[in-house]
Amino acid sequence: MYAQMVKSEATDEDPAKLAAFQARIDAGERIEPKDWMPEGYRKTLIRQIGQHAHSEIVGQLPEGNWITRAPTLERKAILLAKVQDEAGHGLYLYCAAETLGISRDELTEQLLSGKMKYSSIFNYPTLSWADIGAVGWLVDGAAIMNQVPLQRTSFGPYSRAMIRICKEESFHQRQGYDLIRKMAEGTPEQKAMAQDALNRFWYPSLMMFGPSDKDSVHSTQSMAWKIKINTNDELRQKFVDQTVPQAEFLGLTIPDEHLKWNEDKGGYDFSEPDWNEFYEVLKGNGPCNADRMEARTRAWRDGEWVRDGLMAHARKQTSRRVAAE
Amino acid sequence: MSSEWPLWEVFIRGQHGLNHRHVGSLHAPDAELAIRHARDVYTRRNEGVSIWVVPSAQITASAPSEKGPLFEPANDKVYRHPTFYDIPDEVGHM
Amino acid sequence: MAPSLSDVMTPDAAALAAAQKGEGRAPLKAGSPEHDLFTGLTRLGDNCLILGHRVSEWCGHAPVLEEDIALANMALDLIGQTQLWLGLAGEVEGRGRDADALAFRRDGWDFHNILLVERPNGDFGQTLMRQFLFDAWHAPMLKALEGSSDDRIAAIAQKAGKEVAYHIERSADLVIRLGDGTEESHARMQAALEALWGYAGEAFIADAVDTRLAEAGLMPAPESLRATFDETVNAVFAEAALTRPESDFAHKGGKQGRHSEHMGHLLTDMQWLQRAYPDAKW
Numbered sequence: 001m002y003a004q005m006v007k008s009e010a011t012d013e014d015p016a017k018l019a020a021f022q023a024r025i026d027a028g029e030r031i032e033p034k035d036w037m038p039e040g041y042r043k044t045l046i047r048q049i050g051q052h053a054h055s056e057i058v059g060q061l062p063e064g065n066w067i068t069r070a071p072t073l074e075r076k077a078i079l080l081a082k083v084q085d086e087a088g089h090g091l092y093l094y095c096a097a098e099t100l101g102i103s104r105d106e107l108t109e110q111l112l113s114g115k116m117k118y119s120s121i122f123n124y125p126t127l128s129w130a131d132i133g134a135v136g137w138l139v140d141g142a143a144i145m146n147q148v149p150l151q152r153t154s155f156g157p158y159s160r161a162m163i164r165i166c167k168e169e170s171f172h173q174r175q176g177y178d179l180i181r182k183m184a185e186g187t188p189e190q191k192a193m194a195q196d197a198l199n200r201f202w203y204p205s206l207m208m209f210g211p212s213d214k215d216s217v218h219s220t221q222s223m224a225w226k227i228k229i230n231t232n233d234e235l236r237q238k239f240v241d242q243t244v245p246q247a248e249f250l251g252l253t254i255p256d257e258h259l260k261w262n263e264d265k266g267g268y269d270f271s272e273p274d275w276n277e278f279y280e281v282l283k284g285n286g287p288c289n290a291d292r293m294e295a296r297t298r299a300w301r302d303g304e305w306v307r308d309g310l311m312a313h314a315r316k317q318t319s320r321r322v323a324a325e
Numbered sequence: 326m327s328s329e330w331p332l333w334e335v336f337i338r339g340q341h342g343l344n345h346r347h348v349g350s351l352h353a354p355d356a357e358l359a360i361r362h363a364r365d366v367y368t369r370r371n372e373g374v375s376i377w378v379v380p381s382a383q384i385t386a387s388a389p390s391e392k393g394p395l396f397e398p399a400n401d402k403v404y405r406h407p408t409f410y411d412i413p414d415e416v417g418h419m
Numbered sequence: 420m421a422p423s424l425s426d427v428m429t430p431d432a433a434a435l436a437a438a439q440k441g442e443g444r445a446p447l448k449a450g451s452p453e454h455d456l457f458t459g460l461t462r463l464g465d466n467c468l469i470l471g472h473r474v475s476e477w478c479g480h481a482p483v484l485e486e487d488i489a490l491a492n493m494a495l496d497l498i499g500q501t502q503l504w505l506g507l508a509g510e511v512e513g514r515g516r517d518a519d520a521l522a523f524r525r526d527g528w529d530f531h532n533i534l535l536v537e538r539p540n541g542d543f544g545q546t547l548m549r550q551f552l553f554d555a556w557h558a559p560m561l562k563a564l565e566g567s568s569d570d571r572i573a574a575i576a577q578k579a580g581k582e583v584a585y586h587i588e589r590s591a592d593l594v595i596r597l598g599d600g601t602e603e604s605h606a607r608m609q610a611a612l613e614a615l616w617g618y619a620g621e622a623f624i625a626d627a628v629d630t631r632l633a634e635a636g637l638m639p640a641p642e643s644l645r646a647t648f649d650e651t652v653n654a655v656f657a658e659a660a661l662t663r664p665e666s667d668f669a670h671k672g673g674k675q676g677r678h679s680e681h682m683g684h685l686l687t688d689m690q691w692l693q694r695a696y697p698d699a700k701w
Binding site: 057060061064067068069070071072073074075076077080081083084087088090091094129182186187189190295298299302303304305306307308309310311312313314316 | 468472475476478479480481482483484485486487488491492494495498499501502518519522523542543544593595596597599600601603604605607688689691692693696698699700701
């Protein structure tokens with residue numbers, strides 16, 4: 001998911017307070033920034049929301065890679081609007097994280113220093129126009145699986161950000177499917193691009209949900225806090241079950257020879273992604289990790305004079321106003 | 326000099342004349358730019374016809390610990406709600 | 420839709436449809452009123468297209484998130500305007516080319532944008548200054564076009580005018596703020612102005628096509644917009660503490676299809692898919 005492998009922080013606070021806090025969550029109440037909360041809850045949320053926000057911002061890059069090459073004016077506008085939405089979603093999420101007592105600049109610095117992570121998926125390259133379809137269809141499709149239940153997460157600002165994001169994202173997956181459908185029904189070259197995109201994005205998309213968390217202590221805590229709503233495996237299964245028929249409709253083949261409908265469980269059996277690859281990508285060894293960080297670092301450093309210049313002007317204006325009064 | 330732009334809370338009034346509603350926050354060096362950013366960030370889908378921005382630092386919020394004393398007294402004032410009163414059907418809509 | 424009688428009876432319905440759209444019709448004759456109008460419209464559309472393309476290059480790379488979003492909004496406005504102007508140009512031409520055909524299948528020498536808009540993005544200051552100089556021409560241009568003798572032109576100008584009113588407000592304000600910001604931001608804005616000023620004048624230089632379009636009441640005479648432009652930029656530069664370069668020397672050629680080296684790279688990027696897979700639908 002956009003927030004993968006988020007470790008929940010241990011908490012050692014007054015058991016009575018903790019119990020009351022848990023009771024509020026169990027009762028379906030929203031926790032608001034000024035409410036008392038366990039330190040572990042706060043820190044885990046900062047990590048999770050921050051990682052989610054970083055993923056949106058870094059996620060602009062692989063799709064942004066094709067804005068200047070979009071093949072029609074309409075496709076260009078759609079893609080630009082979509083990548084712009086991702087900037088907006090990053091912004092909403094950073095604001096939600098900021099209510100927990102960390103600034104956006106601090107979060108940014110932690111991303112650039114490598115202290116904070118973003119989703120593994122954005123370290124894969126977009127190599128053909130069909131990839132833009134695959135990203136919308138598969139990557140946004142996988143993200144939505146997670147984001148829809150997160151609208152009910154216990155932390156108020158996070159929940160409200162997710163509601164807004166889900167509303168805006170509703171067109172993202174559809175435009176991706178529409179795009180790849182045009183490719184799949186197009187010329188032999190287009191069809192080949194569509195299949196190739198699916199081949200390359202299938203397993204990285206499955207990795208987005210993170211490794212199996214059946215036995216993870218962290219997941220149990222996060223689920224009790226309602227900052228994680230479903231297990232990774234539940235969401236992955238749901239994603240596969242939803243996506244297979246969509247691929248069949250396109251006449252594309254999911255690159256998994258073991259993919260098979262399992263009547264008993266009412267879902268597909270499918271192959272696990274290569275988890276070694278996943279851990280390598282998280283460690284920085286994905287195909288695009290270095291490029292992504294370089295792009296974000298350059299934007300941040302090159303933009304410093306603009307941010308400072310605008311702030312300086314605002315300060316001057318204030319002092320001029322004060323002097324005039 | 327490197328200092329972060331202050332945070333602003335954004336309120337938007339939609340097409341239908343309802344109250345301004347809090348929609349989120351953003352960063353801006355001053356009020357004027359905050360309005361412009363709000364236009365660009367929060368009205369991309371035609372959501373509003375009027376924008377208010379307020380420095381987040383200027384918002385005074387009620388304390389969560391006072392939630393009981395502040396809001397519970399209103400709980401038993403049931404007579405303030407129209408459903409408290411029985412009006413016979415024959416009287417018609419009221 | 421059920422096939423019409425002619426579709427059933429004609430062996431090659433596609434060819435007939437193409438002929439009805441005007442495909443294969445001879446190019447417009449240079450100097451004819453249709454050709455003039457077509458040229459004028461591609462000038463408007465190409466300016467929007469090329470500038471929109473340049474601005475879209477920023478997506479994901481801007482100095483701050485709020486600005487990233489604002490730049491994308493501007494690029495989206497410009498792409499939308501491109502669709503309108505080039506759509507009308509294709510209609511006027513009557514040879515079956517739509518806005519996409521004009522944007523993605525013309526060669527560099529058939530593009531008629533001013534050189535200013537194809538300048539590379541440079542730093543944020545250069546992008547901003549390019550935008551401001553363009554907006555300071557674009558806003559009065561659209562205002563004048565609202566009075567065009569051609570209703571279609573007037574309608575597009577009216578719609579685009581609202582968007583551009585916001586663009587100029589934004590770019591002017593940011594030029595002032597950064598001109599009067601830190602020492603560094605001031606120096607960068609002054610450098611941007613000096614680098615780009617030589618490209619600001621082309622829009623005001625008339626050629627024979629412009630003159631005939633103005634005489635027909637279709638588009639304003641380019642030089643008639645200069646006074647408003649000067650007034651805008653002088654006021655903004657004064658407030659921004661920027662010094663207007665002394666020489667008004669103007670690079671030109673873009674409007675006639677003689678572009679800078681940058682243009683070829685931009686088009687290579689932009690047109691690649693359509694050129695590489697001409698039979699594909701997207």
